[in-house]
């Protein structure tokens with residue numbers, strides 16, 4: 007991995023001479039400044055912010071409590087950056103994978119996973135990914151670009167509308183939990199992810215609780231400290247190996263920051279309420295799933311307030327990895343448990359539609375047409 011470059015959180019589109027402001031990427035404060043610069047009253051900013059982030063408006067025409075003149079003026083200076091549903095695929099287990107098109111024709115994916123006690127959405131933070139994890143389908147795309155804050159939250163707004171419609175719900179925000187584990191490495195796009203988190207947690211917006219949002223990283227060590235200081239949501243580490251040799255082989259990021267560097271960063275992570283660090287460990291047959299791996303993993307996590315999610319690998323044709331069998335996965339879990347490490351085997355959601363962990367690569371496996 008090279009030097010990490012982060013694009014600014016506000017993006018522009020349209021002719022170079024007259025860039026249109028991406029309003030849905032702005033904080034309420036920045037939106038207020040924008041309206042003041044137009045000579046409008048500050049309360050207009052709050053009105054528009056609520057349209058964008060509570061109701062998920064995708065055009066100025068929907069903002070019916072603004073005058074027609076103001077809506078026309080906004081249309082000439084600003085844009086509502088959104089994403090458009092391109093494809094919907096339904097799994098037999100209730101998971102729905104959405105493919106969305108961005109304003110510049112890029113494809114990203116979001117995965118909705120309903121369960122009896124929660125409605126979780128997994129969002130993407132980049133088009134493609136630069137991290138090159140060898141077992142991951144997204145890595146084969148490379149990094150195309152970062153997503154703007156508006157494009158990250160637009161996935162949430164769009165799926166909220168789908169869930170309301172599909173499940174006949176009236177609540178504005180039926181999704182209860184968010185995980186940043188879709189396409190991309192969130193901490194590689196930290197500024198925009200941070201801005202998106204602030205929008206998602208804002209009271210005038212969707213008002214998600216920080217306890218219900220988890221951001222996953224492969225371990226960009228310097229960014230973990232910033233993440234701890236500048237956000238209040240939960241952290242997950244995508245670990246996937248118990249020693250440097252194996253991890254460097256399957257996750258190139260480990261050549262830059264070794265497991266010891268990563269564990270040091272995690273140990274410095276402030277453990278606030280509900281901020282126990284989650285370690286994701288994808289079990290791959292013969293790669294990282296031996297008894298020795300389990301013992302080494304337990305030793306690594308000694309003294310860390312952690313839990314481990316074990317995920318049996320979802321096979322991606324052509325990548326050359328196999329899934330760990332059920333009995334081996336259970337043995338691995340029991341070894342961790344015997345060393346007093348909380349470990350769970352996670353159900354693989356959406357495996358049949360390539361919506362599971364590490365399978366997001368705009369692959370069309372449509373088993374059923376969208377209703």
Ligand code: SF4
Pocket residue numbers: 135136137138139142143144145188189190191224364
């Ligand atoms: S596992 Fe995550 S960080 Fe690694 S290549 Fe895939 S999307 Fe990127």
